[in-house]
Amino acid sequence: xxxxxxxxKGGVHPPEHKAESNKRPxxxxxxxxxxxxxxxxxxxxxxxxxxxVGDHVLKGQLIGAADGYISTAVHASSxxxxxAIGPALxxxxxxxxxxxxxIEVDGRDEWIARxxxxxxxxxxxxxxxxxxxxxxxxxxxxxxxxxxxxxxGAAHHCPTLIINGGECEPWITCDDLLMRTRADxxxxxxxxxxxxxxxxxxxxxxxxxxPEAIAAMRVAAAKMDFPVEVIAVPAHYPGGxxxxxxxxxxxxxxxxxxxxxxxxxxxxxxxxxxxxxRAVHHGEPLISRLVTVTGHxxxxxxxxxxxxxxxHWLIALAGERGGTTGVLMGGPxxxxxxxxxxxxxxxxxxxxxxxSAELFPPLPKALPxxxxxxxxxxxxxxxxxxxxxxxxxxxxxxxxQEYHLFDCIECGCCSYVCPSHIPLVDxxxxxxxxxxxxxxxxxxxxxxxxxxxxxLFRLEREKKEKAEKLAAKAQAKRAEMAxxxxxxxxxxxxxxxxxxxxxxxxxxxxxxxxxxxxxxxNLSPDTQHEIEEIEARRAKIRELARQPLSEDKS
Amino acid sequence: MLAAIWVMVILAIVVGxxxxxxxxxxxxxxxxxxxxxxxxxxxxxxxxxxxxGCRPYAEAIASxxxxxxxxxxxxxxxxxxxxELLGVEPKPLDETHGTPKPKSIAFIDEQICIGCTLCIQAxxxxxxxxxxxxxxxxxxxxxxxxxxxxxxxxxxxxxMVPIAEDLPRWKWKHPxxxxxxxx
Numbered sequence: 001x002x003x004x005x006x007x008x009k010g011g012v013h014p015p016e017h018k019a020e021s022n023k024r025p026x027x028x029x030x031x032x033x034x035x036x037x038x039x040x041x042x043x044x045x046x047x048x049x050x051x052x053v054g055d056h057v058l059k060g061q062l063i064g065a066a067d068g069y070i071s072t073a074v075h076a077s078s079x080x081x082x083x084a085i086g087p088a089l090x091x092x093x094x095x096x097x098x099x100x101x102x103i104e105v106d107g108r109d110e111w112i113a114r115x116x117x118x119x120x121x122x123x124x125x126x127x128x129x130x131x132x133x134x135x136x137x138x139x140x141x142x143x144x145x146x147x148x149x150x151x152x153g154a155a156h157h158c159p160t161l162i163i164n165g166g167e168c169e170p171w172i173t174c175d176d177l178l179m180r181t182r183a184d185x186x187x188x189x190x191x192x193x194x195x196x197x198x199x200x201x202x203x204x205x206x207x208x209x210x211p212e213a214i215a216a217m218r219v220a221a222a223k224m225d226f227p228v229e230v231i232a233v234p235a236h237y238p239g240g241x242x243x244x245x246x247x248x249x250x251x252x253x254x255x256x257x258x259x260x261x262x263x264x265x266x267x268x269x270x271x272x273x274x275x276x277x278r279a280v281h282h283g284e285p286l287i288s289r290l291v292t293v294t295g296h297x298x299x300x301x302x303x304x305x306x307x308x309x310x311x312h313w314l315i316a317l318a319g320e321r322g323g324t325t326g327v328l329m330g331g332p333x334x335x336x337x338x339x340x341x342x343x344x345x346x347x348x349x350x351x352x353x354x355x356s357a358e359l360f361p362p363l364p365k366a367l368p369x370x371x372x373x374x375x376x377x378x379x380x381x382x383x384x385x386x387x388x389x390x391x392x393x394x395x396x397x398x399x400x401q402e403y404h405l406f407d408c409i410e411c412g413c414c415s416y417v418c419p420s421h422i423p424l425v426d427x428x429x430x431x432x433x434x435x436x437x438x439x440x441x442x443x444x445x446x447x448x449x450x451x452x453x454x455x456l457f458r459l460e461r462e463k464k465e466k467a468e469k470l471a472a473k474a475q476a477k478r479a480e481m482a483x484x485x486x487x488x489x490x491x492x493x494x495x496x497x498x499x500x501x502x503x504x505x506x507x508x509x510x511x512x513x514x515x516x517x518x519x520x521x522n523l524s525p526d527t528q529h530e531i532e533e534i535e536a537r538r539a540k541i542r543e544l545a546r547q548p549l550s551e552d553k554s
Numbered sequence: 555m556l557a558a559i560w561v562m563v564i565l566a567i568v569v570g571x572x573x574x575x576x577x578x579x580x581x582x583x584x585x586x587x588x589x590x591x592x593x594x595x596x597x598x599x600x601x602x603x604x605x606x607g608c609r610p611y612a613e614a615i616a617s618x619x620x621x622x623x624x625x626x627x628x629x630x631x632x633x634x635x636x637x638e639l640l641g642v643e644p645k646p647l648d649e650t651h652g653t654p655k656p657k658s659i660a661f662i663d664e665q666i667c668i669g670c671t672l673c674i675q676a677x678x679x680x681x682x683x684x685x686x687x688x689x690x691x692x693x694x695x696x697x698x699x700x701x702x703x704x705x706x707x708x709x710x711x712x713x714m715v716p717i718a719e720d721l722p723r724w725k726w727k728h729p730x731x732x733x734x735x736x737x
Contacts, residue, residue, distance in 0.1 A: 040721065094724045393728075426729040433726040445597035448698045451679040452599045452607060458680075 003231055006251040008244045010380040011236045012413045014170050014333070016209060021294040022173040024301035026181060029317060035077050035103045035308030036344040037063065038090045042137040043144045044070035049101060055082045058112045060285050063101050066132045072145040073135045077287040077306035080105035091311075091329050091346055095339030103308065114283030119192050124151075127196065127280075134279040135286040135347075140164060140242075140269030141330070143348045146276065149266060150196045158266040161199035162249060163190055165206040165213060165270045166233065166240025169331030172351040174290035175270050177302045179206065179213035182274055183220035187228065189273030192280050194226060197266055202228045204270075205245045207235040237333065238411040242267040244380055256407050271350075291349055293318040296325075296356035305345045311352055312341040325360065328353040332360065333412040367420035375414035375424060381407045385414040389424050392431035397438070400431050408432075588616035594635045598627040599678035600700035602652045607678060615640070626652040627699075658716040659697040660704065664689050666711035673703035673712060 040046035047064030051057060057076040064074040080103045087097035119127055132147035152158050163186070167175040179186065194202055204221070206214050214232050221228035233239055233248050243254050246265055254260050260267055271289060278284045287307055291314065294300035298319025305314060311327060328335035330351055345352075375385035383404055391400035405428060414424045481499050523531070592612035603624035605611040614620035615636070622636040623645050630647065637644040647654070662673070662682075669687040674680075681697045684690030704712045717723070 090721070092721060092724075094721065096719065096721050096724055098721045423729050426726070430726040430728050433724075437723075437725050441596075444698075445595075447696070448597040448599065448679050449592070449608070451681070451696060452597065453609075455678060455680050 003229065005233060006248055008247045008380050009382050010378045010413060011238060012378055012416050013236055014416065017171045018173050018209060021292050021300040021302060022176050024299065026177055026290060026302050026304055029303040029305045029309060029314060031078055031105055031107060031109060032309050032313045033105060035105060035306065036088050037074055037077065037101045037308040038344065038346055039064045039074060039099045039101065041074060041143060041346045041348065042072050043142065046099065047071065047074045049085050051082050053082055053085055057082060057103060058110050060112045060287055062133065070145055070148055072137050073133045075135055075285040075287050076103055077308050078105045079108050079110040089340050089343050091338055091343040091349065093336045116283050117280045119195060119280050124196055131279060136275055136279055137347050138269055139271030139275060139289055139347060141348060141350060146272055150193060152197050158197040158199050158261060158264055160201045160203065160250065160265045161194055161197055162245060162265060162267045163204040163270055163273055164240060164242060164245050164267050165204055166245055168207060168237045168240035169333050171294050171353055172292050172331050174292045174302050174350050176210045176213050178274060178290050179270055180216050183216040185277045186270050186273045187220045187224050188281060189277035190228065191224065192276050193268060193273060202226065203249050204228060204230045205233050205249050206230065207239060208232040209235040238380055238413065241380065241409055241411060256404055286347065289347065291345055292351040294351065295354040296321055296359055297354050307346055308344045310342050310344055311338060314352055315341065315354060323356050324354055325357050326355045328355060333416065334410060363421050366422045369420055369422060372419060374417045374419065378413040378417045380411060380413060381409055383408060385424055389422065389427050392427040397431055397435050401435065405431055585613065585616050588613045590639060591615050591636065594632060594639065595625060596627045596632060598698040598700045600627060600702060602626050623648045624651045626654050629654040656716045658699050658714040659694055660692045661713050661715045662690055662692055663711040664691065666709050668709055670708060672706040672708065676702045676706045678702060
């Protein structure tokens with residue numbers, strides 16, 4: 001291959017540690033007794049549960065439906081009974097629970113009916129909907145719903161499709177093993193992607209520390225009926241980042257704040273391509289993936305793992321050792337510490353890295369930043385990490401954004417080279433989440449302002465309407481009065497008012513008369529007599545009541 | 555000499571006309587400063603500052619009638635932003651107007667509610683749904699947590715519930731970095 005390769009700025013080359021786990025073949029992890037399947041495994045809206053507690057589900061059955069465009073479905077990874085739907089611990093650094101569906105497996109591992117799709121005959125929009133309902137999401141780490149990425153849109157076209165087999169992060173070998181053993185499946189998925197995106201050029205980028213994977217992919221690529229270029233790229237972290245892979249293969253940079261599709265390129269991970277092929281050609285929704293279990297374990301290796309399998313189950317399979325100091329989900333550069341080993345494997349879990357004090361000695365305590373700018377040299381996003389750190393630390397988030405904080409891919413190169421051992425990425429994550437929270441608050445307060453202003457407007461309007469209604473009524477009455485006593489047509493305003501008052505009095509009198517006692521018919525003479533007496537007494541009292549005024553005075 | 559005077563006079567007239575016209579043509583409606591202050595205020599509309607809502611308070615600050623430290627929901631941060639905008643010294647929050655509390659929203663115990671509509675009339679953002687002699691309920695996404703509905707309730711069925719931290723609301727904490735002890 002004589003393709004000219006490019007270099008991205010910065011990056012680091014940490015010890016690879018790939019050999020530990022890529023020597024053993026892939027093992028299928030046995031079924032755990034219980035599967036906990038989170039409804040939020042992807043970017044976008046969490047899936048909506050469509051089963052109830054007590055339902056029996058089959059392997060591959062839809063249990064959470066996609067909610068909206070940017071969302072994807074989740075499925076039962078094995079057959080069994082739903083025992084709980086509600087908050088459970090999920091693999092998140094916060095240790096907070098989230099909505100999950102718990103399935104007590106029955107051990108039969110019974111599939112639903114699987115129907116392959118004829119993707120060439122299907123309407124692209126329908127095919128994308130099917131993929132969304134099959135739960136396909138990016139397995140490279142971001143877990144973005146693939147159906148959205150496979151939509152070239154009206155204006156976009158993606159002449160270049162890049163399949164990312166970079167796997168640049170140390171310790172992780174799941175993509176390596178996948179490419180070695182399932183290259184044909186990956187390329188079948190690539191064919192479907194190419195069909196949907198209308199790409200003319202397909203590039204597969206693999207770091208040159210995976211020669212077996214490159215060879216296997218080249219053999220498989222030669223069998224395809226469209227040109228696929230399998231390119232070995234120099235192993236240099238974070239060369240497997242989507243933007244870095246684009247730059248290395250094409251020399252193009254994705255502009256800040258834009259998507260790769262804006263420059264006509266779409267990137268997918270090899271695992272996503274394989275999952276796509278399983279979904280289309282075998283009718284299997286995304287219910288499992290390859291997971292590297294490595295680090296401080298007896299037999300570091302890759303497992304084919306059903307989603308919902310707890311981490312401790314896998315660590316036990318790989319052989320637990322004493323002296324564990326923590327478990328990361330992901331690699332040592334970008335991985336996040338897990339609060340608990342009961343949390344399940346999800347679509348984003350590419351690696352379980354068990355730490356020990358020997359392999360990962362605790363970082364020395366941080367020293368103040370000396371502004372050596374080694375981080376700036378290492379930053380592959382061409383940012384100024386030392387400035388971002390200063391702004392994030394002091395809470396000056398506006399300036400951090402001006403310095404393109406959101407172009408940070410959190411690769412960890414800056415923290416890796418920092419001679420003061422400052423956890424720089426943690427500061428950027430903190431700043432990003434503060435900015436998001438503020439934006440959310442701002443939206444809420446704008447909504448509150450609008451609603452308050454509308455309420456004031458509504459109250460004012462109601463007051464006005466009431467006044468108008470009363471005025472109209474009075475006007476109508478006056479008009480009535482004016483027409484009735486036509487003889488007094490020339491009467492003055494005060495006369496009209498007097499007339500109104502007189503009319504009101506008359507009405508009141510009439511009403512009073514109406515409420516005269518109604519039980520006075522058919523009375524016996526005795527009762528009649530009694531009433532008359534009472535009436536006489538009342539009349540007398542009334543008479544007396546009028547008199548005292550003059551008597552008191554005297 | 556005379557020519558110079560004429561030039562100056564004509565210039566003065568021309569400039570005067572232009573300025574006069576633009577003052578009419580580009581007149582700014584409302585007080586732009588109050589607008590900016592209002593954008594900083596949290597829009598709780600709680601009235602703890604002593605003004606009937608955030609907008610009146612913003613106008614009072616803009617006209618110099620009110621101080622910048624009367625808004626407990628805005629907290630220390632809001633006060634600092636106001637100080638920065640107005641170019642004045644930040645000052646501690648005035649505690650006579652209340653203290654900042656964790657963000658919460660109102661909750662109506664629907665078993666007790668008698669449907670009197672008093673809370674609906676008190677809510678500044680129309681976040682309570684209900685009608686006379688019908689059960690009322692809070693529209694949680696619209697509630698600003700101003701607590702104005704709590705006092706009018708004749709049966710004390712409204713309580714303020716702090717918003718619990720969940721996954722979508724979770725935030726990265728400021729890293730705690732132990733500095734090396736230098737002897």
